[in-house]
Amino acid sequence: MEIETLIMHFKAYLSLNEEEIQELSSRVSIRTIKRRQFLLSEGEKCKHYNFVVSGCFKMYKIDPAGKEHNLLFACENEWVTDIGSFHTEKPSELYIEAIEPSTVIQIKKEDLLFFYMNYPKFDRNFRVIIEDKFVELQNRLLQTFSSTAEERYLSFLDQYPHLLQRLPNTQIASYIGITPEFLSRIRKELSRK
């Protein structure tokens, strides 16, 4: 069952007893998502934490000029949510879209709060996860300030080799903050070496 995946994920961080597993099972829901289907669109409130059981998503913003900017990709065993909208309960400015046919486990805010209230270990679990993500994001920002597009591309290849087969170059370009055309030129230059 899909929920097993989630339980295994938590158990990597903390121990769960039978009661907690029961609560988990009864308080999450499983959704199957088609390619190009949205978990969240601009203007909607983000009402769930989404845990990716299988497949892959991108979370991105569309700027006033109509261009997409990828904030992150989320594959198996990762969480994807617009934390800002989830907290403030204001409309999101982001999209979360399936890149592949996917399965996710969703937790509603009230249920997440239930876990926070009754089992503080979940606070810790999500604190640790987001601290790691925060460090990643800091490094990414530093890199966009201090490195060329080519360096960022190479570092992307290095950091996310498993994503390469699953993503068109267009999406990678958007993630590292350049145009597809320019990425193409970078790749050409690299292959010349």
Add this chain to the structure above:
Amino acid sequence: MEIETLIMHFKAYLSLNEEEIQELSSRVSIRTIKRRQFLLSEGEKCKHYNFVVSGCFKMYKIDPAGKEHNLLFACENEWVTDIGSFHTEKPSELYIEAIEPSTVIQIKKEDLLFFYMNYPKFDRNFRVIIEDKFVELQNRLLQTFSSTAEERYLSFLDQYPHLLQRLPNTQIASYIGITPEFLSRIRKELSRK
């Protein structure tokens, strides 16, 4: 006393009983920092969470070309730490430097863990804080992808008006990811309007 500031800070998020206040008082230390003095230098392990009681710090990286890139400024009632190095206990790549004469409260890792273990509310407190910081950082990254330098500068003015009097333009330029020369041109252009 300085510790009062920290207690007030926590009380904005959670309630503290007498015992917890006692533990806090006995497990933190207070340091006075001169202008241009470092809380952390590249190559050192980051061993403390630092809470700014008074004054102001910048956390930045020096890239291979020798240029500084400001990750953040931390003033009164904010935390400043290289979370990555703090967790992994590997040498940091960052500097934390006082911009003004400052006072900080430091918590060592073992003491922070003590609070996490014995009073889970601290997990929640720091989870919430970092979730907010994470959202901020995401927006900043999106902005560097989708906005011009002038827009980022205006948005900085908008978001951190209280920092303006305390920072030279050089530091702002580094924060928004441009050179001081170019910021000067932007400001000239803006004043022309």
Add this chain to the structure above:
DNA sequence: CGCGACGTTGATTTGCCTCAACGATTGTGG
């Protein structure tokens, strides 16, 4: 006083974008 940080300005360069065009590939509806 003198030195180093700061702000400014000019001339030049460059990394990356824009727009446009084209073939190859993928996917989709009839």
Add this chain to the structure above:
DNA sequence: CCACAATCGTTGAGGCAAATCAACGTCGCG
């Protein structure tokens, strides 16, 4: 299963935002 559309990758020409390098005046500070 084919035909057509949409997405994708590539290439060229030209343009622009921002960096670089250099010079100079000001100010605060030790």
